[in-house]
Amino acid sequence: MTGWEDIRAEVQARIRSGVWPLGSAIPHEEDLARDFGCARATVNRALRALAAQGVLERRRKGGTRVLAVPVRKATVSIPVIRAEVEATGRRYSHQIIWQATGQENTLHLETLHLADDKPYAHEVRVLHLAVLPPLPDLTAISINEWLVTTVSYATGEIAFSAAAADAGQARALWVPTGTPLFVITRETRNAAAQVITKVLLAHAPGYHLRTTM
Amino acid sequence: MTGWEDIRAEVQARIRSGVWPLGSAIPHEEDLARDFGCARATVNRALRALAAQGVLERRRKGGTRVLAVPVRKATVSIPVIRAEVEATGRRYSHQIIWQATGQENTLHLETLHLADDKPYAHEVRVLHLAVLPPLPDLTAISINEWLVTTVSYATGEIAFSAAAADAGQARALWVPTGTPLFVITRETRNAAAQVITKVLLAHAPGYHLRTTM
DNA sequence: GAGTGGTCTAGACCACCAA
DNA sequence: TGGTGGTCTAGACCACTCC
Structure with a gap:
């Protein structure tokens, strides 16, 4: 029920709906894990995925914040x-x-x-x-x-x-x-x-x- | 000492050196974890990263194999x-x-x-x-x-x-x-x-x- | 059906870096 | 220097597929 993909979707929903505005900091992994009722590792996986997408920015000690300027990231294959x-x-x-x-x-x-x-x-x-x-x-x-x-x-x-x-x-x-x-x-x-x-x-x-x- | 990045590098080295030829199957996560002396989750993280890079192909029950045709993947940002x-x-x-x-x-x-x-x-x-x-x-x-x-x-x-x-x-x-x-x-x-x-x-x-x- | 990767957990330690 | 994310572990259950 609460897989890391669900948590990623929920975080995205909160950003989109303005609960967490662009540029703002979001709660720590531990708090989110308690909120979502899952392990911190699961939250971590979701937030890392969002960071890789260009939605979040994460820094040790600095916490996690929503990027002020959303960036779409796409992966292109460069084949032989x-x-x-x-x-x-x-x-x-x-x-x-x-x-x-x-x-x-x-x-x-x-x-x-x-x-x-x-x-x-x-x-x-x-x-x-x-x-x-x-x-x-x-x-x-x-x-x-x-x-x-x-x-x-x-x-x-x-x-x-x-x-x-x-x-x-x-x-x-x-x-x-x-x-x-x-x-x-x-x-x-x-x-x-x-x-x-x-x-x-x-x-x-x-x-x-x-x-x- | 044996972080998931080290394991990714080692797997890549084995592919490059021909220990695991292109197109061949590589050992299961559990075997690799024993070989490398780490937890299966660590091997999993490394192999998932390599799959995302386009080096490996993974399938449940089918196991993990080296892609016959290596593909370079690059991430492009599509900014506002x-x-x-x-x-x-x-x-x-x-x-x-x-x-x-x-x-x-x-x-x-x-x-x-x-x-x-x-x-x-x-x-x-x-x-x-x-x-x-x-x-x-x-x-x-x-x-x-x-x-x-x-x-x-x-x-x-x-x-x-x-x-x-x-x-x-x-x-x-x-x-x-x-x-x-x-x-x-x-x-x-x-x-x-x-x-x-x-x-x-x-x-x-x-x-x-x-x-x- | 059974084997393999996918994922979750609870806990722990560590590395980095902002306060 | 302390807080935060990064990562590892050992174990467990699940979902997908190939046989």
């Missing part, structure tokens, strides 16, 4: 491109358009990802070889997929934007220069905060990145 | 536009460009969001009035912000894409027709799965949606 293509029933392939070694032991790679032999996404990547194991044969497995399965879990930043196709992207994706492209840029670092790779991925027109709230 | 603008130190304002009532008790709204009086984003929205409380004065508070603070937590779908500016967007955002725009479309439903609102939000050039992994 091969899986993304095959999920739509198409055949995946990729071509290395160009590669060169750069300064500081880096490898620059320009790759075209295809779905049923039609351009799907154009990728420009810089790899920092010093912080990576020896590379595999990149014609057999895309660098994208190899990194995900090989490198230990890493942190990084992602940015999504729209940009006009430059000459290289236009040629690779069979579109006129200036065509709007959905662009994902990523910078990935290993556990020691060393940059592993930087990527700029431009998707062919029609691409949508979908998620649910 | 006013807060988003003010976070950059600029002054927020908005204008209702056009509105009209449509079929089935709907309200169509075209809004321009501004930062320091320069176009920031162009919004086209359909509201289903039957499932909403009476609307406020929309010149005082943007519909965006009112919905977030008023409507009970809702589910919905979001999609990100790139599109060429149409005539209306171009006029509102002071850009030529055809300019690449970052577009967010949203469909929000209430707890009864009734559609509350649909939005198409086109951002002025230069917009980036950022997040971390």
Whole structure:
């Protein structure tokens, strides 16, 4: 009857109804546990979930407060491109358009990802070889997929934007220069905060990145 | 010494090193708890976190297995536009460009969001009035912000894409027709799965949606 | 049906940080 | 420095599913 999901819903209801206004502090876990007639751990689970959603802000000693500015948070999946293509029933392939070694032991790679032999996404990547194991044969497995399965879990930043196709992207994706492209840029670092790779991925027109709230 | 984060790291290490190959099943929580010398709840917390990350797949009775295709998951914040603008130190304002009532008790709204009086984003929205409380004065508070603070937590779908500016967007955002725009479309439903609102939000050039992994 | 993850409890200790 | 959230434990019951 009083699962942590129920408590999450009840807390949300109290915020929405104004019992706990935006920006205000809410009672401590122990008080809430007594109110709801459950263990503190159950309250804790509910409040942690709300904090992860962006509804609450929690601080040791500072207590829990309702965020003054509600923020919707959505989780987006960044799949391996091969899986993304095959999920739509198409055949995946990729071509290395160009590669060169750069300064500081880096490898620059320009790759075209295809779905049923039609351009799907154009990728420009810089790899920092010093912080990576020896590379595999990149014609057999895309660098994208190899990194995900090989490198230990890493942190990084992602940015999504729209940009006009430059000459290289236009040629690779069979579109006129200036065509709007959905662009994902990523910078990935290993556990020691060393940059592993930087990527700029431009998707062919029609691409949508979908998620649910 | 053996916190749930340590266990998560250890499980990830075993997956990465091939002890537990992609697609394979891993031991039950109880076994792992004995191995790691901790309570089952601690293992559970770690494995749940990995499942949320997209590393593991868990099913009652079916056990836990390593996903065959690793998926990176990133959480993006969808802020209220006013807060988003003010976070950059600029002054927020908005204008209702056009509105009209449509079929089935709907309200169509075209809004321009501004930062320091320069176009920031162009919004086209359909509201289903039957499932909403009476609307406020929309010149005082943007519909965006009112919905977030008023409507009970809702589910919905979001999609990100790139599109060429149409005539209306171009006029509102002071850009030529055809300019690449970052577009967010949203469909929000209430707890009864009734559609509350649909939005198409086109951002002025230069917009980036950022997040971390 | 039975095995596995999902969750709750009551108690405890700890880490952090605002007062 | 004391209060608050973060976490761990040992045990228990439950719900979902695969067999």
